[in-house]
Amino acid sequence: MRLRKEPIISGLVLIGLWQVASLFFPPFLFPSVLAIGRDLLAILTQGDLVVGALATSARILGGMAGAFLVGGAIGLWMGRSTTFERYIHPLLIFNQGIPALSWVVISIIWFKSTEFRIWFIILMTTLPAFAFQIHDSYRAISKDLIEMAMSFRPSKWDMVRTLIWPSILPGIMTAWKVNLGNVSRVVVVAELVGAGIGVGYELLQRQQLFDMAGAIAWTLVLVLFVVVTQGLVTLLESHFLRYRPTSERQL
Amino acid sequence: MSVVNFAGVSKRFEGESQGYAVKDLDLSIAPGELVAVVGKTGCGKSTMFNLLIGLIAPSAGEIRVLGCNPFADFDALAGKISVVFQNDRLLPWRSALENVAYGLELRHVARERRLAVGRDWLKRLGLEAHQDKYPHSLSGGMRQRVSIARAFATDPEILLCDEPFSALDELTGASLRSEFRRLVQETHKTGVFVTHSIREAMDIGDRILVFCAPGHVAAEFSLPASLRELGEEGLKQRILEVMGGTGA
Numbered sequence: 481m482r483l484r485k486e487p488i489i490s491g492l493v494l495i496g497l498w499q500v501a502s503l504f505f506p507p508f509l510f511p512s513v514l515a516i517g518r519d520l521l522a523i524l525t526q527g528d529l530v531v532g533a534l535a536t537s538a539r540i541l542g543g544m545a546g547a548f549l550v551g552g553a554i555g556l557w558m559g560r561s562t563t564f565e566r567y568i569h570p571l572l573i574f575n576q577g578i579p580a581l582s583w584v585v586i587s588i589i590w591f592k593s594t595e596f597r598i599w600f601i602i603l604m605t606t607l608p609a610f611a612f613q614i615h616d617s618y619r620a621i622s623k624d625l626i627e628m629a630m631s632f633r634p635s636k637w638d639m640v641r642t643l644i645w646p647s648i649l650p651g652i653m654t655a656w657k658v659n660l661g662n663v664s665r666v667v668v669v670a671e672l673v674g675a676g677i678g679v680g681y682e683l684l685q686r687q688q689l690f691d692m693a694g695a696i697a698w699t700l701v702l703v704l705f706v707v708v709t710q711g712l713v714t715l716l717e718s719h720f721l722r723y724r725p726t727s728e729r730q731l
Numbered sequence: 732m733s734v735v736n737f738a739g740v741s742k743r744f745e746g747e748s749q750g751y752a753v754k755d756l757d758l759s760i761a762p763g764e765l766v767a768v769v770g771k772t773g774c775g776k777s778t779m780f781n782l783l784i785g786l787i788a789p790s791a792g793e794i795r796v797l798g799c800n801p802f803a804d805f806d807a808l809a810g811k812i813s814v815v816f817q818n819d820r821l822l823p824w825r826s827a828l829e830n831v832a833y834g835l836e837l838r839h840v841a842r843e844r845r846l847a848v849g850r851d852w853l854k855r856l857g858l859e860a861h862q863d864k865y866p867h868s869l870s871g872g873m874r875q876r877v878s879i880a881r882a883f884a885t886d887p888e889i890l891l892c893d894e895p896f897s898a899l900d901e902l903t904g905a906s907l908r909s910e911f912r913r914l915v916q917e918t919h920k921t922g923v924f925v926t927h928s929i930r931e932a933m934d935i936g937d938r939i940l941v942f943c944a945p946g947h948v949a950a951e952f953s954l955p956a957s958l959r960e961l962g963e964e965g966l967k968q969r970i971l972e973v974m975g976g977t978g979a
Contacts, residue, residue: 628820631784632885633809634837642836646824723824725867 511693519697529682533701536671536679539595540663540705543602544656547663550603551610552652558611559618572608580605580666584673594674601670606659613658617651618644650724653717657710664706733759733795734889734921735783740792742778742946752778753946756792765915765922767936769929771974775946776925780893783923784814797888810838813882815895819874821866827877828853828862834885845884852880856910872903879907883914890915890922896931908934929970933963941973949973 501510523529554572558565583604587597621644629643671680679702686694735758742753753775760766770776781787782794785801785808794800799807813834821830828849835845853859856876866874875895882890895911896904912935915922924935932939936954943949950973957966 624816624818624820625822627784627786628814628816629833629837630786631812631814632834632837633806638837642833643822646822721824723865723867725865 508690508692511696515693516696516700519693520700523697523701532677532682533679533705535675535677536667536702537705539598539602539671539678540660540667541709543599543667544606544659544663546599546603547606547610547659548652548656551607552614554607554611555614555616556618558615565615568611572611575604576608578604580669584669587670588673594676597673598667598670598675601673602663602666605666606663609659609662610655613651613655614648617648620651621647650717650721653713653721656713660706660709660713664702668702732762734762734797735760735923736793736795737779737782738793738795740782740789740794742775742782742787743790751775751790751945753782753789756947758940758948760921760923762921763919765912765920765924765935765937766940767932767938768923768925768940768942769927769932769970769974770942771944772927774942774944774974776927776942777893779942779946780891780923780925783891784812810834810885811888813885813887813890815875815879815882815890815892817894817897819866819871819878821874821877821881823866826863826865827858827869827873830866830877831880831884834881838885848884849880852884853877855914856880872899872907875899875907879911879914883918883920886918888921890920892922892924894926897927904931911935929967929974932970933958933966939970941970943974 495513498510499513502512504510507515523533554568558568580601583601584597587600591597591600625643625647629639634642667678668680668683671678672684675681679698682698683695686692686698737756737758740753740756741751743751756775756779768776768779778787782789783796783801785796785805788802794802796808797811801808801812821827822833825833828846831849831852832840832845835848836842840848850859850862853862856879858873858876858880861869861873866877869877875898879895882892892911896907899907908931924932926932926935933954938954939952939957940948941950941952950970952966952970961969
């Protein structure tokens with residue numbers, strides 16, 4: 481994979497602009513790049529802070545895995561049953577209208593366990609997107625390919641394994657990439673509901689101390705996690721979807 | 732004893748205003764026979780084809796394929812029927828070889844065995860050098876060759892073809908037609924070949940069934956007897972008259 485120069489240049493420009501701003505404003509508004517770098521290094525090297533960063537990462541992946549399993553099952557079931565779709569589709573739309581903050585309040589009232597609260601919030605805010613994306617992928621399976629496979633009279637499992645799964649895989653990959661960004665935003669809000677560890681908790685601490693360098697450093701940790709995970713999903717995508725044709729001429 | 736038998740078969744689709752797609756269809760096909768079904772677009776050929784595969788159920792009448800009802804006894808015909816469709820219908824995420832071996836995989840044939848069979852069929856169709864390529868990097872003719880190889884690879888008793896060469900250019904179509912005919916004869920398959928081309932029906936079939944709307948056999952011609960009797964042009968003319976509804 482070739483490293484492109486454009487993102488490096490735009491990143492350096494952003495860092496440069498921030499550094500210039502830090503010369504004209506007090507540190508609680510624009511701390512120097514060096515101060516942010518020091519805090520970032522501390523987070524990535526000090527045991528207890530690393531645990532905090534990993535806790536948030538684990539919550540994101542755990543919540544997304546749950547939303548993927550539940551949303552995926554709902555999406556596939558909607559694809560198989562029009563009756564089920566008629567009942568569940570309006571509920572998913574309704575759910576999409578509920579803000580993440582409302583789920584925070586609801587989960588605080590409903591559940592005692594902080595970890596379960598966070599997991600539930602991620603689940604409820606991400607589930608509709610997984611359900612809709614997997615439902616769409618299922619509906620888009622080529623009727624021609626279904627008839628072709630059916631002409632060999634396969635078992636249901638073989639049909640799922642050899643036709644349905646490969647057909648919906650591109651949609652699943654896209655769903656993970658899109659939802660990863662959304663969940664990283666939601667998880668911080670979710671961690672405000674009494675978590676004693678994690679990026680959201682640390683951000684709250686930094687806000688109370690007016691520690692902008694720390695706040696930026698913790699934000700960067702989250703961004704780093706999203707970028708690395710997106711990279712991993714893209715790697716998986718380029719392996720599993722390598723059959724897809726590419727055109728020399730861009731659209 | 733016929734391997735395919737339609738007795739008074741009719742098919743009407745739900746909500747269809749124009750009536751029957753197939754009506755009072757009677758036909759039977761003997762083992763080892765290669766029957767060409769020719770007719771105009773919309774005459775019910777494809778409906779007959781889907782009834783034969785068992786993808787749809789008849790509204791009336793009875794269909795027996797190798798003694799089974801292809802819709803009700805769907806699984807009983809597993810491995811006994813293969814289909815070559817109008818478009819290649821290859822799985823885009825599988826290589827040419829994996830596509831050829833697909834039917835065998837669904838029959839749970841061991842991987843080594845099914846790949847060996849797949850390689851053999853690709854070789855017979857002149858594609859051994861392309862076995863690892865994905866469908867998008869093959870030409871239309873090559874893709875259709877792969878789909879023919881896929882159909883033969885399961886060693887079915889009956890081979891069904893739905894206008895498999897109609898999307899190809901004339902030269903590629905003619906070359907594939909003769910290869911197809913040779914392979915059917917070599918492997919002693921019973922074949923049903925649906926086409927809208929009279930030329931193709933005359934090239935392929937031991938017998939030609941002329942379909943007219945709503946899906947019924949308006950006339951049939953045995954080859955080469957009809958060719959001897961009417962000559963090539965005469966037979967073509969006669970089929971055209973039947974298709975146009977001016978005689979039988």
